[in-house]
Structure formats: C-alpha cells, structure tokens
Amino acid sequence: MDTNAMTLRELFGPDQRLVVPVFQRPYVWSEDRNWRPLWEDVTALVQRRLEGEEVHPHFLGAVVLDQMPTPTGSMPARQVIDGQQRLTTLQVLLAAVRDVARRLHLHDKYVRALTKLTVNDDDMSDDLDAAYKVWPTNLDRPAFRTVMNGPQPAAPGTAAAGLGASVIEQAYGFFTARTGEWAQDLAGEHTADELFDALVRVLRDKFELIVIDLKPQDNAQVIFESLNDRGTPLQASDLVKNLVFQKAEEQSLPVESLYEDVWQRLETPDWRQEVRQGRLKRPRLDVFLTHYLTSELGEEVLTPELFLTFRRYVANAQTPLTALMQHLNGQADAYRRLTDEQQPATAEGRFLHTVGVLDANTVVPILLWLTTRFDESDRAEAIAALNSYLVRRTVSRLTTKNYNRLFLELLKELKAKDDPAVVSDFLLRQDTDSGRWPTDHDMHTVLRTQPLYRHLTRARLRLILTELEEALYTSKTERLVHNGTLTIEHLLPQAWEAHWPLPTIGGDGVEARERRQTLLHSLGNLTLLTRSLNPAVSNGPWQHKRADILLHSALSLNRSLPEQWNEDAISARAAHLAQAFCHRWQHPAGPAPASTSAALSLPASAAVPPHATVHAPAHPSSIRPAAAGIGIPSARRDVARHIHEAFAQYADGSALTVAQIAAVATSQYQAGEISPGAVAARLKANTVDGVETVRDSTPLTARKTS
Template sequence: GMIHGTVPVFKLVDGQQRLITISLILCALAESIKDISPDKYQRIRKYITNPDETGEHKYKLLPTAKHKDRETYKAILSGRSLSEIEPGSRILDAYNYYKSKLQEKLASGVFSEDQLFLVMVNCLQVVFIQLNSGEKPYQIFESLNAKGKPLTQADLVRNYIAMKLPEARQPEIFENHWSKIEEMLQESRYARKSGLGELTAFIRHYLAYRSGALCNSDHVYERFRDRIENEFNTDALFENEVKTLQRFAGYYDGFLRPENVQDGKAKISLTRLNTLEMATGYPFLLAMRDAVHNEKITNDEYLEGLAVLENYIVRRYLAGEPTNYLNKIFPTFWKDIDATRFIPSLKEILLTHNYPSDFAVKQKGMIRSFYDNNSTTRAKTTLVFETINRHLSLRNNQGGFTVLDGDPSIEHILPQTLSDEWKRELGDQYSFIYNQNINTLGNLTLVTAPWNSELSNSRFSIKKVRLAQHALKLNEQYFGQSIDRWNEQAIKTRAEYLLAQILEIWPAIGEPPAPTHAAGTYPFRLTFLGSVFPVASWRDVAENTTEVIIQKVTGFDEIANTLPSYLSKNPFPIKSRQLSNGWYMNVNLSAASIKGYCRTLITKSGLTLNDWQVEER
C-alpha cells in the first residue's frame, strides 16, 4: 500500500525464503490463467507487484543480489522467457519446479486455479513486526530463529552483515566483497578435517587471530557480532571491516588450496604444512601473511617462518607430542612476536612451547608408532620419508631426486603378518619383538603399491635385494649394505640412521629452556625386566612400564579394571596416552602418583619391583 503517496520500503529481517516461495507460486498461477482470465491474472499480480510503480519499486519483494537471485526473480516476474534467463540462481530451479507441479495438479483436477488462489490469500498468515528506529534487527532475527532449524554460523554472520549495512550500501558491499568471500570459502565444503564449513572455519580462525583465543565452533557468530558491536560503531568502519575480511579470506583460501598460491616456494611450504595438519596454526599464518601485506615482515621472512613452523610441527610429531595443545597456543603467538626481528622472535616463542629437544626426538623416535589406520598418520610419515630421500639424493650431489609415481605406500620390512619363517628368524621372543617394533620408524620405508604387494611377507633376504635395487635413495643406499638379518637390533640400527638424517633436515632451532622439576631431578633411563628404555619424563616411565606388562603378562584387562583411576578403555578427560592394546593411560599425574601407579601395576602383575629401576639426574 501507499503511505503519504509513496511506496514504503522495509528491510526484511526474517522470512525471505517463505515469501519468495509464495510469490513464485502466485506468479506461476497467474501465468497459467493469463490467456484464459485476464482479470484474475491482474488480480493475482497485484499480490506480487505494484503495477503503478517502475524500477525496483515495481516488485513487492526483492531477494538479495547474491547468486543472481534478485536478477533472476525480477526476470521471472517480468514475464521473460525462461530460456532467456541465465542459470545460476536456485530461484529459477524453484520456479520451474512449482510451475511443473502446478500444471500437473491442475491437469489432474486435484484443485482448480480459484481454489488454490483463495487458499493462498485467505488461509496463509503472515506476522508483520515493524521495528522502530534504534531497535536492532539482528536481535529480533536471533529470537525468531531460536526455535527453528539451526542456521550455520556462516548463515548467521551473513544475515547479520545484511541487517547491519545501510540499505543503499548493501548491493555494492555484497556484490564486490561479501559475495567474493563466499565464492572463495564455500560453506558446503569442509575446511580440511575440521568438520566445519570453510566460511565458518575462516571466521573462527580470523577471530582467534584478532582476540588471541579460539572460540567454540558454536559461538562463532556471537563472537563476530560482539566484536562488530564493540569495535565498529559507524557504517564506514563496518564496511572497512568487511573489506578487510575479504583480504583475509584470500589468505585463507591459499592455506586451504596452496595450488592456487602464486609464490612457488610458499605453495610447497603450505602444501607440506597441510599434510602435517597445520590447520590449527591458521590464525598465526593469517597474522604472518597480513604482516607481509602491511610490510611489517618481508616475503623472505614469511617463507623462512613457514620453514621454522614445519620444523616445530615435524619434531613434535616425531616426539609424539599431542596436537590438541596447538589449538590453544597458536592464536596467542602473534601478540608476543617482535616483527622487527621476526625469525629470532618466532624461534624464541616456539622454544618456550614444548619444543622437542634432539634427545626427545631421538628417544621417542626410536620407539613410538609411525603407522596406523589413520590416513593422517600415514601421510605425515610419508612426508618424513620423502624428505629424507630428497635429503640423501641432494647430499650425494645427484642434482635431483626420485619421486614415486602415484601415492607412495608404506612398506613394513618386518611384515605385518609373520610367517613361520619370520618367527624362526626372530626367535622365541618373536611376539614381543613384533609388538615392540612392527610400526616403528626403523621398520618402515616407502615403495609403490605394486612393490608393497610384491614384497608382502617375503623373507628378509628377498626384500633386501629388491630394496637395494629400488629407485629411492632412501632404500637403495641403506639396503645396499651388508645386512644379514632383520631383527630387533637391525631395526634399531636403521632407526638411529634415519633419525640422524632427520636431525640434519630439521635441526634444533635453539636450546629449549631447562625444565623445572620440584625435586630438582628427572628420569632419563628405565630398566625393566632386562630391557632398557631412554625416557624424558615420568609419563614416559609410566607408558613404557605399562607396555612391557602388556607384552609380558597375561590377563592385562583384568588387572587394568582394578585401576580405573589410571587405565580406561576411553580417553581420560584431560590428558591420556593410548597404549598399543587400545587402552588409555591417565598421564595427568604428579611424579609421585606415577611412581605409585607403576609399583602397584607391577605388584598386581605378579612381578617383582627388583626388576624395575628408574635412573634420575
């Protein structure tokens, strides 16, 4: 209707999809009777258009310009031939669907044109809430959607931006900035393995970079809204923030899809960091990338920073450090960075955040598992082996290095299924040797899938000859040596060799601060039942003690069930380590508690404490 001789214009807060649907059905109904009953046609058209107006005021309702929705809607209501309308908007699909269904129902006599029209204009109720000046439409929108189907965090942010922008600025900001963000970071695609849509994941990491804290994924919209309300109190400031978001979205798109990055060195580094599951570090990468944009650091410093981060992540992987720790620390890093001495400053920060020493890398790298059913674990291990192969090739002045065709396959030299011949070669302790060494670094290498199938359970003498002929320097160089047997000692010798290469490739970036211990000492060696284990903490003592008992003692499950505070089939809430048999061990314990646990476990297992010794220094 008219108010003071003009058509009033309102910004629609909620219900656009439903109102557009009703409008499309009415449009299809009007078109179906246009030639039969012109009067009824005009009557129906008055519900969806203002016949006396021109331009955009001619339409009762206008969708947003996103995905060509507004352009398509206007074309349909203007009566243009559907074949002339450029595809791309779901509105065209919806109109074709309703038009087809309407023709089908009318032809079969399910209802008449008059019946449908009367139902739509008399039986549908629309709640109209008009806000006064000063009221915040997004608050009404939140309350209206509180009990409906949950919108994604990205949906809520988009709607908030639309409601926050002045009407006159919406088309330009959405078309030139927000739509570009949504094209780069599509909510329908997951951001790597986060389980979040790309746009939601980006906004979450952007907020983490700005605030220094990673919010819960369900609170992304609330944090975004609060930040805007508190820090951008004018339209100009808000528009600039949307433009800033577009710039950062471009960085984020490069992190997710390094193949689109122009800088060749950055492309390689980001690809490797993604293999290492560096997504937790994206807030810090956003800060680094924008520092280049603002000329606070150089591009060379950025590239070196990526290499330093790879060093940190690889060494933590080799030392078996948990990855969930990184979620909390990376958002905090940038506030402590001195950009005028970026690389030294970055190294200093990493060294104070559980940076593994050479000793820790070698100690854990000798004994921990580097292979399981998790594709991420296999990809990380593959990257380590491929890098060792490149290192060996270039060190020998080959001028290049071999890359396997297709996806490399991780080969177990001591096979995953032991034949009788392998059991004889390992001796009476074959089961213990197998369980302790099967997935360790020294027993693994890289081949192609056909080679993996060919080698399979072959005896070592056959595998050795074939691996010595392999194209990878990683295999050819080591297995070309004289190696008579593949037993526990041979596996450990190769692990030592590989770890020596690893420490050349990813050398320590400095000396970590000396650990502080209440008693002034810490464990460095465990001797249990004749086996010696280098350890770096009391948690390592507990893990190695428990693993020996798993291998040596029958009835572990029964014993574990009597120690529910220490052992469980499910992860403990704060800190736990998974054991080789699938059980979890609580490691959120003091040194005294761990000592007590080990002694209790040994006693319950029927063993003597005389066979268990921990050396401290």
C-alpha cells in the same frame, strides 16, 4: 508468543516442570556431535574466567514452550515443543558437575547451587516425579530418574557405576568423566574451589537460551513443523552477511557494488562446502571467519559465538565498513591459498600440506597473520619453527589439547612485537609436557625405539617418510615427483616367520623374539614402495626382496639398503633416519649439521656391525634457549662481533642457525638478549668476516669459514 533470552539460572531456577510430549522422539544426542563440543565450550569459557578475561554470554540455541493446564495451587508446567534434546543434555550436565563436586568433598555451596537448577522443591506436591525440572518422554524416564538422583560416579575415563547402556546414562558418564579429568588436569594451576567456583558461575550465568513462550492462540504443531521440517537453518556466515549489508544500508553505502566487489566471491559453492574441523564438519566460510576473527582479535572464537563475536568486531572497528570488508576479502584469498590441497613444492608449501595432514587447525590464525604481513623470506624462520614444533610433537605423541591456548598466547606476542622471530623464541620457552619442543636427543630416542607404524596414522607416517626422502637428497640427486601412490612397507615383514628365522642367542629365543617385535614397527624397518611393488616383495626372503627393491625403486630411502637385514641393521638405519629427521625438522637448541645432507647417506655395501649404536648429536653446552621476557637491548652493540664470537669455539665448517647464534653469550650480548631476526639481518648483509650464510637454508644458517 513471548521471546526472552534466559540464563540457565533464570530458566531452571524457579520451580516448574518442562514436560516433553510422548509423541516426540527419545533422547538421541551423541558424544562427537553434541556432548564433546558442549563440554569444550564450557571449559573454554571457564578458562577465560580463570585468566581474568571478560566472559561474554554463550548462546545455546532456542527452545519453544507451550502452556499446560495445571490445577490451582500446583506447580507450573510447560510442554516442550522444541528443544528437548538441549534441555535434557543441560540437566544431565548440571547433575554430573553436581555429583563430581560432591564426590570431591568440595564446599557444599556448589552442590546446593546446582541442586537448585536440577530439583524442584515443592513440599505440597504428592507426585515424586514433580521434583524433576525436565521430564522426558516415556522411554527415557527410568534412565533420567537414575541419573538425576545421583548415582556414584566412577573414576574418570570409565562408565559411571551402576549405569546401563541408555544414551542418557552414557551422557552422564561422559560429563562426569570429563569433569573429573578437567579438575585433575588443572589441579597444579588452581585449587579445586577456584575451579568449581568458576565452573558453576559460568554454567549458571553465562549460558543463554532463547525461550519462546507460546500463547493460547498460537498453533504449537504448526510452529513445531516450521522449526523442524521446513527450510534450511541459517549458518553463522549468513548472519554475518545480513549484518554487513544492514550496516551498509544504515551508512548509505552503495550496497550493490559492495556486494559485487567484496561479498559475491564468498558465496561460491566452494565456500559453502563443508570441511572437517576435528570431529565436526562446518561450511568453509564459517571456518574461515572463525580463523579470521581469531587472527584479528587475538582471542579464541567459539563456534556458537561466531556471529556475536563478528558483530562486536564490527562495532569496535576503527576503520570504515568498506575498508574492513576489503581487508576481510584479502584475508579470505590468503586463507584459500593456505588451505589449498595442491600446495607448491616449496618449503612453505610442504609445511602447509603438513598442517592439513596433522589437522593442525589451531595454527591457521598465526599463518594468516604471518602471510599477510611478511614476505616468504622474512617469515621462513617462523614457518620452519612451527613445522618442526608440530611434527616433533606429533611423532613424540605429545598432547595437543593445550594448542588452542598456546597458539593464542603466541599470536598475542607476535602482534605485540610484530617480529616473526618471536615464534622460535616463544616455542623454546615452553617447558611443560603440554608445550615443550622435543630436542634432537628426544627424537633420536623416539625414532629408534617406538613403534611409529602403530602410533601414527598412515597419512602422517607417509608424510614423515616422504619428507625424510627429501632430506636425504644431495646436490647430485635427481628430484623425484611423488604422485601419492607410494605405500608403507615393512622391510622385515610383519609375517616374518616363514623366511626370517630368529638369530640364535641361546636359551629359548624369548629375548630375540622380544627384540624383533620391538623393532618391527619402528622407523628403521619402514620404507615407501609403489602400490604394485609392495605386495610383490612383501613377505619374501631378504635377498629377493632387496634385489627387487634396488631394481625398481629410485628412492634414496631404499638405495642404501645393506646386503643383510636384521635387528642390528634396523637399529643402524633408524639412527641414520633419525639424523635425517633432525636435519629436516631442526631444533634451535641443537646444532645444525656441519655439512650438507650428503653426510646423511648410508652406503649400500656397508656391513652393519652387531648391536651397532649410533648416537644423537651432542649439544654444545654453551648453546641454550633464550630466556623468557628478554628483548633486544636499547643500547646498540656490535652484532657482527657477537656472531664472530659465537663461532669462536667451533672448527671451520661448523654451522649454526640464527636462533643458536642468538642464544650464545658473548661480550656483546647475554644469551638470548639479541633476537634471531637481528642476527639474520646482519647475516643477509654478508658483512661478517669468516662467516657465510648457507644458501637456501631454513631456518637461516651460517657456516664458519677459514
């Protein structure tokens, strides 16, 4: 057999037919497992090209082809022994991009280039089906013919016009929709010609297949059975292991001791266990290696490129192989601590739990880098900033699709400046919807008006409520240990009609009903109860429900529930919890609370006035985010005086975070000219008259004294 690495241009460019035997199964690939990961790989490579980065070949797997006898002078043909799903998907993808380029009236060269990869051009052939590069099994041929002939694509996000429910047609609809959405999303950054030029070049020349051509003496059936029915396929981590010990042998290193001291602990069942990454599951060791390489190289590591990237990393490493493997081992220990399901009840431990609940895997390389370079106190401000950023954007339902790119940029800046204070400064500079950090004002609006019960998963909403419970504690409050059995309860029940009549406002009650439905699923109407108490009080009248809750619940969320519960009470409680939220997940551009969390309590006996309104804290006009690209000045100036002047306009007892202090313009520094890290260092030294640090504050906060 002959084995060659071939780009899509080399495989599909020549006139030839790749025929799938009738005995093979029909097309079965799906969106979650196959189409979406392939499209994400395509757009990631195109993004690298658009940013001027080097684009390495992307491996798509292997296909096995067998010679087919053809009459003299007719088009060459090969039988697809293995890889028909992959080849069919690639043809559908190329056709979809071709048709979107045609629909957008782009330069004809893009359509011509893709047509050469999807259509054979043989004027001497009388077989109409000979035009197709790939010819699937009998069942799939009508749908494949329809797709490859190019029906008019529908608008992005809808099924393609005229297409039915076959899997091939669904694949075509997926790729046309994603291509159109991708072009629309990047229209503000690049022209359509720039986008499709990069897309077509990447598809033609940067995706590779290993093509195995069988010879007449090769038994195609035996090879097919060996590829599909025997053994377990190698994982990327298996290839990494083979590479490491092959290199060790070449360098005459003690292979057995290297295995026992370094690699053996990475072969436990725990590392082989599959963990979820978005919609897919991968072995934990493969996931770790991806995060490790991203943290080390400061670049995105695509799943199919994991082994190739690791091989390049080893080849370019400036340290001996033994030291490199010991470093990897230490990072593996750090990764297991970061992803342990049982996190300690510290601020950082709760954040790591939050990362798991939010499925925020793109931030893990940054956490790896921070935790292996700085102790917990030095990285606390950076961790708090990431925590606030992720939670605020999640609750605000802002997109996560830019996170890969955003956190890679942050990682590169962290590695360049070697300062955890970079995190807060970087996140504050993001000013688009795909990256901005919601302010206190934004959060008050969302938390008081949006139906969070419908917008967030139960796990995420339970996390928010549990953390708010923590934010409501004071120095006089007993700390409760939550064992995960608390459930979410509507105080005004979802089935409210029996015991909760609408207030009389006049008219037909439409306005009152709309207001109630608007507030029903908002934060102000939600709490946590035990699994046994929840159904017991669920739909009863408020007097009985409140009495049972106050009798059995010890949560601060529930101890201050008023005697009357209506729309005004819900609005007031939402504002109260929004204040607690902004205290728990602080934003550097908004003022830190001037006192402890005791100021956040809502007395149980307080009557809520009709249509009560509680406003978000005002923002001091002199405090603004640090300007992009401004670093610590070369000339040494008086940091203590800067801190003292930053507090000059505030009353005694006012508190500011280190980021807020750095963002104030004084006689010593321009706004944002000094880093929060430099401010924190001076505050920790306790040498600024009239200013004291707030004990155990995260991020580090200082208070003005008399």
